[in-house]
Amino acid sequence: MTGSDARPRGGAHGIELVVMGGSAGSLDALAALLPGLPPGWPLPLVLVIHLPRAGPSALPAVLAAHTALPVVEAEDKQPLARGTIHVARPGYHLLVDAGPALALSVEDPVHFSMPSVDVLFESAAATCGPSVAAVVLSGGNEDGSRGLAAVREAGGVVAVQAPEDAAMDLMPRAALRGCPDATVLPARALGRFLAALAAGGS
Amino acid sequence: MGSVPSELDIEIRLLLEAVYLRYQHDFRHYALASLRRRIPRAVEHFGLDSVSALQGRVLRDAAAFRELLPFLTVQVSEMFRDPPFFLALRRDVLPRLETYPTVRVWVAGCSAGEEVYALAILLREEGLLERSIVYASDVSPDALERAERGIYELDRVEQFGASYLAAGGRGALSDYYTAAYGAARFDPALRANVVFTDHSLATDHVFAEVQLVTCRNVLIYFDAALQNRAVGLFRDALCHRGVLGLGLGETLRFTEHADAFEPLNASLRLYRKR
Numbered sequence: 001m002t003g004s005d006a007r008p009r010g011g012a013h014g015i016e017l018v019v020m021g022g023s024a025g026s027l028d029a030l031a032a033l034l035p036g037l038p039p040g041w042p043l044p045l046v047l048v049i050h051l052p053r054a055g056p057s058a059l060p061a062v063l064a065a066h067t068a069l070p071v072v073e074a075e076d077k078q079p080l081a082r083g084t085i086h087v088a089r090p091g092y093h094l095l096v097d098a099g100p101a102l103a104l105s106v107e108d109p110v111h112f113s114m115p116s117v118d119v120l121f122e123s124a125a126a127t128c129g130p131s132v133a134a135v136v137l138s139g140g141n142e143d144g145s146r147g148l149a150a151v152r153e154a155g156g157v158v159a160v161q162a163p164e165d166a167a168m169d170l171m172p173r174a175a176l177r178g179c180p181d182a183t184v185l186p187a188r189a190l191g192r193f194l195a196a197l198a199a200g201g202s
Numbered sequence: 203m204g205s206v207p208s209e210l211d212i213e214i215r216l217l218l219e220a221v222y223l224r225y226q227h228d229f230r231h232y233a234l235a236s237l238r239r240r241i242p243r244a245v246e247h248f249g250l251d252s253v254s255a256l257q258g259r260v261l262r263d264a265a266a267f268r269e270l271l272p273f274l275t276v277q278v279s280e281m282f283r284d285p286p287f288f289l290a291l292r293r294d295v296l297p298r299l300e301t302y303p304t305v306r307v308w309v310a311g312c313s314a315g316e317e318v319y320a321l322a323i324l325l326r327e328e329g330l331l332e333r334s335i336v337y338a339s340d341v342s343p344d345a346l347e348r349a350e351r352g353i354y355e356l357d358r359v360e361q362f363g364a365s366y367l368a369a370g371g372r373g374a375l376s377d378y379y380t381a382a383y384g385a386a387r388f389d390p391a392l393r394a395n396v397v398f399t400d401h402s403l404a405t406d407h408v409f410a411e412v413q414l415v416t417c418r419n420v421l422i423y424f425d426a427a428l429q430n431r432a433v434g435l436f437r438d439a440l441c442h443r444g445v446l447g448l449g450l451g452e453t454l455r456f457t458e459h460a461d462a463f464e465p466l467n468a469s470l471r472l473y474r475k476r
Contacts, residue, residue: 074451075451075452075453075455075456076421076422076451076452076453076456077426077429077453077456077457078453078455078456079456089450089451092422092451095235095236096235097233097234097235097236097425098234098235098425101426101456103233103235103236103422104419104422104449104451104452105233105235105236105239105276105422105423106276106278106419106422106449107236107239107240107276107278108278119239122238122239123235123238123239126208126210126211126235126238127234127235
């Protein structure tokens with residue numbers, strides 16, 4: 001748990017925000033990952049999962065079963081809250097803007113997806129620079145790859161679910177092509193990695 | 203978070219300042235996160251290599267400014283997006299308006315008018331359209347022209363039919379338009395009582411008293427200060443107990459006017475002025 005493979009690379013401390021994205025198969029990954037975040041985990045986690053846009057999303061309730069941290073559906077201008085999981089709404093892109101606070105947008109889909117992982121990651125990198133950690137989970141398209149590269153470019157921490165651990169490895173493999181030096185871990189270990197990241201912070 | 207803005211952020215600010223000084227269109231308080239996506243797209247569209255170059259171009263060329271406008275204002279709109287919202291308008295809000303001799307509605311940031319026609323259809327089906335005035339405002343002259351024409355791509359409109367029914371539609375959406383050459387032309391009678399007006403939530407003031415304001419997925423493109431200004435206009439325009447409807451991801455909670463309203467339907471973002 002505290003082995004060298006679980007130490008953050010890049011900005012060794014000062015991570016203030018975790019952004020995470022996935023698509024097909026990512027709910028299984030989250031079920032393994034989220035229990036690794038202890039109660040009182042001090043960072044905001046902003047999450048984009050591709051879902052069809054039909055009716056109110058059940059995702060917050062589904063995720064709440066796997067964590068003691070509060071899970072809330074994202075609202076425009078909501079300040080990022082420590083120890084809170086902010087989940088994107090179907091039918092809106094979710095961005096990180098000044099504050100840092102959340103911002104929504106209804107623009108064209110990116111990789112046929114709205115919300116898009118790239119949009120979240122790129123906005124977090126532009127707003128919060130090196131204080132961002134970004135994680136790409138299981139998924140069936142290449143959304144997230146550009147965004148992960150943007151986070152690394154800005155000096156943030158980048159991690160990817162191990163392709164062999166992912167139900168759909170297309171998204172993690174695409175992310176690794178863009179960021180070959182990203183930390184690669186199975187979902188369960190990613191939870192411990194994020195726990196250690198917070199502990200190594202200020 | 204560094205305190206020195208990035209080159210892109212500096213260039214965006216300078217572009218918006220130039221646009222404001224030259225054309226009096228004020229985008230300086232639009233949400234930056236979203237502008238960082240849209241403005242580089244405009245740079246690409248114009249075949250330029252930087253936002254600064256775009257600034258020079260737009261400063262000297264009014265036609266280029268008009269071409270830039272759709273990149274600054276997001277023009278994505280649907281009819282009956284989020285059917286439960288429109289169903290609640292039909293069932294819970296319009297009946298309250300029946301008591302007024304003239305029903306006055308403001309669709310703020312109407313874009314190309316899809317929601318204006320959706321509202322007009324609701325008002326007609328509830329027997330109110332004849333004695334209604336709908337103010338449809340936007341900052342983009344091109345969008346207002348399209349709204350006034352009421353002609354949309356047929357395959358898009360056909361996708362709105364199911365939402366219309368889910369919103370409690372009493373017939374078929376196709377009852378309200380004629381289809382030809384891949385286009386749907388909405389019944390001009392729907393807009394007989396619609397006033398299309400060039401109005402900026404950033405710089406203009408209240409122009410009428412209304413009982414209902416809808417402003418959906420417009421505030422998300424504003425920063426906190428501009429959201430406060432816009433919601434202040436809605437508060438001032440609304441009569442006592444008037445209703446404000448926002449997009450489902452939008453909330454008054456983080457504005458300074460939250461206390462001026464009470465939720466009518468919190469999850470559908472319908473508020474009533476106290």
